[in-house]
Amino acid sequence: MGFISRGFRGRPRDEGVKLPPGQYLVHDFPVLSAGPTPRVPLDRWEFAIDTEDGKTHRWSWQELMALPSETPTVDLHCVTKWSKLGTAWKGVSLDTLFADVESSAEYALVYSYGGYTTNLPVEDLLDGKAWITYEFDGEELAPAHGGPARLLVPHLYLWKSAKWVQGIRLLNEDWPGFWETAGYHNYGDPWREQRYQGD
Amino acid sequence: MRRLAWHVAKLAEIRDETPTARTLVLDIPGWPGHLAGQHVDVRLTAEDGYSTQRSYSIASAADGERVDLTVQRVADGEVSPYLTEELRPGDELEIRGPVGGWFVWRPDGTRPVLLVGGGSGIVPLMAMIRAREQAGSRTPFRLLYSLREPGERYYAEELRKPISGLDVTYLYTRVVPDGWARPAGRVTVADVNTGGWPAEFRPECFVCGPTGFVETVSDILLAMGHDATAIKTERFGPTGG
Ligand SMILES: Cc1cc2nc3c(=O)[nH]c(=O)nc-3n(C[C@H](O)[C@H](O)[C@H](O)COP(=O)(O)OP(=O)(O)OC[C@H]3O[C@@H](n4cnc5c(N)ncnc54)[C@H](O)[C@@H]3O)c2cc1C
Numbered sequence: 001m002g003f004i005s006r007g008f009r010g011r012p013r014d015e016g017v018k019l020p021p022g023q024y025l026v027h028d029f030p031v032l033s034a035g036p037t038p039r040v041p042l043d044r045w046e047f048a049i050d051t052e053d054g055k056t057h058r059w060s061w062q063e064l065m066a067l068p069s070e071t072p073t074v075d076l077h078c079v080t081k082w083s084k085l086g087t088a089w090k091g092v093s094l095d096t097l098f099a100d101v102e103s104s105a106e107y108a109l110v111y112s113y114g115g116y117t118t119n120l121p122v123e124d125l126l127d128g129k130a131w132i133t134y135e136f137d138g139e140e141l142a143p144a145h146g147g148p149a150r151l152l153v154p155h156l157y158l159w160k161s162a163k164w165v166q167g168i169r170l171l172n173e174d175w176p177g178f179w180e181t182a183g184y185h186n187y188g189d190p191w192r193e194q195r196y197q198g199d
Numbered sequence: 200m201r202r203l204a205w206h207v208a209k210l211a212e213i214r215d216e217t218p219t220a221r222t223l224v225l226d227i228p229g230w231p232g233h234l235a236g237q238h239v240d241v242r243l244t245a246e247d248g249y250s251t252q253r254s255y256s257i258a259s260a261a262d263g264e265r266v267d268l269t270v271q272r273v274a275d276g277e278v279s280p281y282l283t284e285e286l287r288p289g290d291e292l293e294i295r296g297p298v299g300g301w302f303v304w305r306p307d308g309t310r311p312v313l314l315v316g317g318g319s320g321i322v323p324l325m326a327m328i329r330a331r332e333q334a335g336s337r338t339p340f341r342l343l344y345s346l347r348e349p350g351e352r353y354y355a356e357e358l359r360k361p362i363s364g365l366d367v368t369y370l371y372t373r374v375v376p377d378g379w380a381r382p383a384g385r386v387t388v389a390d391v392n393t394g395g396w397p398a399e400f401r402p403e404c405f406v407c408g409p410t411g412f413v414e415t416v417s418d419i420l421l422a423m424g425h426d427a428t429a430i431k432t433e434r435f436g437p438t439g440g
Contacts, residue, residue, distance in 0.1 A: 003207065003293055005243040007285045010251060011277045022242070022252045024277065031410045034301050036417035036430050081240075081252050114427060144414055182300035195240075196298065198202035 020190035023083040029145065030082055034178065037143045038114035038164050045148055047132060048167035049097060052105040059097070061148070064132065067092045072131060074154035076161075077190035089152055091133030094125045105170035109177060110151055113164040118177035119186070120153065120160055122170065129155060132165060157188040157195070205242065206230060208266070208294045210286055216353040219272040220319065221283050222258060227294060230264045233257055235330035236303035236323045236405065236433075239268070239296030243278060253278045256323035256407075256433070257297065258354075260330040266294075269353055271319040302405065302433045306334035310403050313395045315386075315416050317345045317408025320435060321353050324407060328365060340365045341402075343394045345386050345412065348374035368394035386412070391419045398424035407433040 017025065042061045049057045059067075070093050076084045108125055111117045124130065130153045134141050141147035146163025153160045159179050169175075180186050185194035193199060212224040237257055244250035259267035272283040286292065304312060304327040312331075314324040321344055331340060346352060348371055358367055370390055375383050381390075396402040404425060406416045413434050420430050 002248075003244055003291070004246055005281070005292065006290055008243045008245050008281050010243070010245045010249050013249060022250070024251050031414075031434050033432065033434070035432055036421050036427050037414060038427070080254055144410070178301075183298065196203045 017085070019083050020077055021193045022195075023077055023081055023190065026082040026084055029084060029087075030078065030080070031144050032078060032080055032159070033144075033163060034116070035114065038112075039143055040113045040148055040164060042148055047097075047149065047165065049101050050167060050169045051101060051103045052170050052172050053103075055102075057097075057101055064092060064134070064149070067096055070131060072152070072154075074152070076154060076158050078158040079184065079188070079190075079195050083190075088137055089131065089133040090135035091131035091149070091152060093128065094130045094132065095128065097132065098126060101170075103170045105172055107171045107174045109169045109171055109175045110160075110162045111166050111169065112162045113166050116162055116164070116178050118160050118162050119175055119180055120156065121174075121187075124153060124156065125168070129153065155189070157185075157190050159184065160188055203295050203298070204229070205293050205295045208292045210288050210290045210292065211265075212288060213286075216269055216355075217351050219283070220269060220351075220353060222267050222269045222353075223282065223286065223292075225266045225268065225292065225294070227264050227266055230266060231297070232261045233266070233297035234300075234303040234305060235260060235326040237297035237299045237326075238323070239266070239294050240298060241268075241278070241282070242293040242295070243281060244293070251277060254298070256326070258322045258325050258329075260326060260333040269319065269322045269325075302407070302431050304330065304403065304405065306330055306336045306338075308336075308338055308403060311339045311396050311400050312341070313402045313404045314340065314342045315345075315391070315395075315404070315406045315408075316342070317386075317412035317416075318347075318351070319353070320406075320408030320412070320433070321346075322407075323433060324405060325354055327405065328362070331365075332362065337364055341395060342367045343370060343386070343390065344368070345370040345372060345408070347372050349376050366394070370394075386416060386419070388419050388422065391416065391423065395420075395423075398426075401426070401429065404430045405433075406430060408435060410434045 133152045134149045151162045151165045208225040208227040214222040255268045270282045316324045
């Protein structure tokens with residue numbers, strides 16, 4: 001017999017919805033970040049992919065806008081326990097951005113305006129699994145949610161979906177990012193409840 | 200790598216902070232200790248096996264196996280009404296932590312400290328004030344505490360007593376006490392300017408509370424010239440912008 005919290009019943013369960021372990025459903029959109037919200041003017045905005053050979057591919061805001069876009073509808077799972085289902089985004093698939101990038105690196109370190117970083121395997125960015133997004137729910141992405149553009153990798157906990165994304169550095173060795181250095185899980189799969197190191 | 204273990208805590212004591220918030224004093228056998236500003240995960244499990252988790256900041260300085268949490272009751276919430284109304288001394292609670300290595304203050308810090316809390320955002324800041332006292336630190340602290348009305352103050356007795364090196368400023372947003380100079384209202388640049396530190400002092404800034412509050416205060420601090428990397432934030436919030 002596992003642990004029971006005396007007198008706890010919980011909310012009536014919606015049996016139709018399956019959430020990762022330890023998550024609960026929200027309908028608003030909470031905000032999590034470790035510092036102030038950076039404001040990045042679009043005329044100075046730039047996104048880059050830096051390869052392990054020191055080559056850099058860059059896109060200005062206009063160049064990003066000119067690329068074919070996709071409109072993924074995805075579920076979000078935040079390590080602070082909330083999940084939000086069926087969120088609608090618009091952005092450019094990383095498959096599109098990686099089309100002309102020559103690299104055999106296995107690891108990526110994503111970096112943001114404001115200094116945030118997060119790491120993940122390159123394969124988690126490809127094959128329709130990740131986007132650089134600039135619209136949420138039909139509107140331009142608010143700064144508090146990572147605007148002008150944020151990485152979206154919905155199959156991992158949301159801290160991997162770096163807000164205010166500035167670039168992706170491709171590396172031959174794994175390099176832990178901001179929360180990954182501060183005790184959070186290196187990979188962060190919500191379905192395996194990989195919240196903290198050692199989970 | 201060692202996994203953060205779930206501990207079974209026992210509720211030793213309850214202290215009412217306000218009519219809708221209480222401090223839970225927990226005994227947690229095997230607790231590894233914590234830093235001021237860290238939080239725990241609380242897991243509740245119903246008889247049918249359903250379980251849910253929430254995060255709560257630690258209010259106390261490290262003290263053996265004792266850990267204080269202060270929980271604000273959120274109307275219609277799933278977990279906070281249980282913790283503030285149902286739980287009684289002797290009950291057990293599953294806890295895991297401590298979590299979070301960023302929003303922390305260490306007593307060997309020498310830079311002045313600015314704490315800005317909105318509502319229950321005071322909780323991890325109080326842990327920093329308590330850790331400072333416990334360590335006998337002389338690091339100068341300033342606290343700006345924004346709340347609706349005087350009746351919503353947490354830790355009112357403890358903060359009423361003067362603590363050397365700690366300045367406390369209350370910012371009431373709805374109702375002020377009789378004869379209070381500052382009219383009721385949300386935090387402004389003038390408040391942070393008067394009650395905080397000049398940017399040249401290079402203070403460490405900790406801002407905690409609902410999302411909108413944290414956004415406003417950190418924007419004010421940036422505009423005053425504080426370095427973005429010196430501003431650490433924790434958003435409890437329900438809703439974002
Ligand atoms: C790192 C961290 C530390 C935290 N520390 C504390 C703490 O020290 N003390 C504390 O009381 N809480 C703290 N919280 C908030 C806490 O985790 C819960 O979100 C809160 O107790 C509400 O949970 P619930 O199950 O009662 O409400 P839910 O069932 O989750 O939500 C019910 C409704 O209330 C809204 N809501 C959720 N939270 C709030 C809120 N804070 N104010 C107003 N409305 C809300 C929701 O949007 C929802 O509509 C912390 C959160 C984080 C992420």
